[in-house]
């Protein structure tokens with residue numbers, strides 16, 4: 001055994017400064033933030049935001065994490081663990097916060113005074129990536145894990161935000177509907193899965209995302225007409241009575 005220099009602090013500094021610069025200058029991210037500010041952002045915006053963040057992180061990792069810089073051309077556990085946890089937690093924080101703000105805005109537009117719920121961090125997925133990266137004898141065999149799986153991880157934060165908010169609204173007595181939209185003629189499986197589902201009847205697969213899937217999972221409280229349920233219960237408790245009165249008046253004509 002010989003002492004090796006710890007490459008992680010220097011590596012992380014390079015990765016983080018380049019990531020910050022690229023995200024700061026991204027037109028796609030600027031546009032998404034502008035839409036949010038103008039109250040025009042929706043889950044399509046959030047999904048695009050996630051893909052862009054994921055692509056930038058994937059690019060930056062690919063530039064700096066290479067066989068040449070890794071001792072023995074292997075991504076040892078103590079390197080993979082720190083690099084992936086730091087970068088993916090930041091990735092999660094950025095995307096989950098944006099998606100939460102989008103949901104808050106959608107809630108307000110639907111007349112709901114509810115804050116958006118934030119997606120929890122999927123630590124299992126990070127751990128899984130760290131294991132796969134560090135179990136391989138050669139980094140070359142597993143470097144693909146820094147491509148599509150990073151983007152997939154990023155998009156799944158949006159899917160998870162939908163799930164959190166749909167469940168939260170269902171508990172609040174609303175009747176949320178999940179909308180799955182197949183994009184770019186993704187694949188047969190996704191084409192079959194697309195559609196609008198009642199929260200209660202939605203298939204488990206509605207939140208699932210295979211490799212390279214760019215489909216959208218969306219939740220807009222307006223689409224579930226929750227405002228009707230809401231207004232009957234909270235804003236206009238007399239609506240039902242008025243309707244019955246109107247009907248009986250009409251029948252007397």
Ligand SMILES: [Zn+2]
Nearest residue numbers: 186190213215
């Ligand atoms: Zn798909």
